[in-house]
Amino acid sequence: MTLAAVASRAGVAVPSLYKHVASLDDLRRLVATDCVAELTRVLAEATIGRSGPEAIHSAADAVRAYAHRHPGRYAATQVAPDLASEADAGLASRAEETIAVLAAALRGFGLPDDATVDAIRMLRSALHGFITLELGGGFGLPDDLDRSFRLLIDGIVAGIAALGGVRAAADLR
Numbered sequence: 001m002t003l004a005a006v007a008s009r010a011g012v013a014v015p016s017l018y019k020h021v022a023s024l025d026d027l028r029r030l031v032a033t034d035c036v037a038e039l040t041r042v043l044a045e046a047t048i049g050r051s052g053p054e055a056i057h058s059a060a061d062a063v064r065a066y067a068h069r070h071p072g073r074y075a076a077t078q079v080a081p082d083l084a085s086e087a088d089a090g091l092a093s094r095a096e097e098t099i100a101v102l103a104a105a106l107r108g109f110g111l112p113d114d115a116t117v118d119a120i121r122m123l124r125s126a127l128h129g130f131i132t133l134e135l136g137g138g139f140g141l142p143d144d145l146d147r148s149f150r151l152l153i154d155g156i157v158a159g160i161a162a163l164g165g166v167r168a169a170a171d172l173r
Contacts, residue, residue: 035076036094052108053157060153067131111164
């Protein structure tokens with residue numbers, strides 16, 4: 001994404017964009033913020049009224065479907081905000097909302113608070129890896145990708161459940 005490309009698609013001159021954005025970094029941050037908010041709404045719709053394994057499967061399916069429908073927007077959601085930067089405050093706020101939706105979906109696992117971030121990172125890493133390989137044509141074998149995806153998420157669900165059990169056992173010592 002360049003300012004020239006955005007201006008061309010919008011049918012305006014590049015200097016006109018500067019009335020709305022300060023720089024290319026600013027434009028990318030605004031796009032990321034909007035895309036994270038959109039993905040959060042998708043996740044919330046997918047997980048509302050669900051928790052535990054059902055919520056994780058539903059969230060995973062929703063993220064994968066979003067990435068397939070909007071690969072560029074999905075890519076924009078993969079930017080972590082600089083928490084020390086005032087310019088990233090909006091993006092940080094939207095990212096916190098995403099974390100809150102995922103944390104709510106994880107409540108059914110009874111995780112200790114300090115394990116929630118670990119579980120979210122596990123889920124996000126697995127999803128992003130699979131989605132990135134899938135969208136990039138990295139799965140060349142003719143086997144059923146949907147089945148492989150379900151098995152991946154089953155494994156993540158088992159890992160999250162085990163994470164809760166390991167943490168609970170450690171707390172008892």
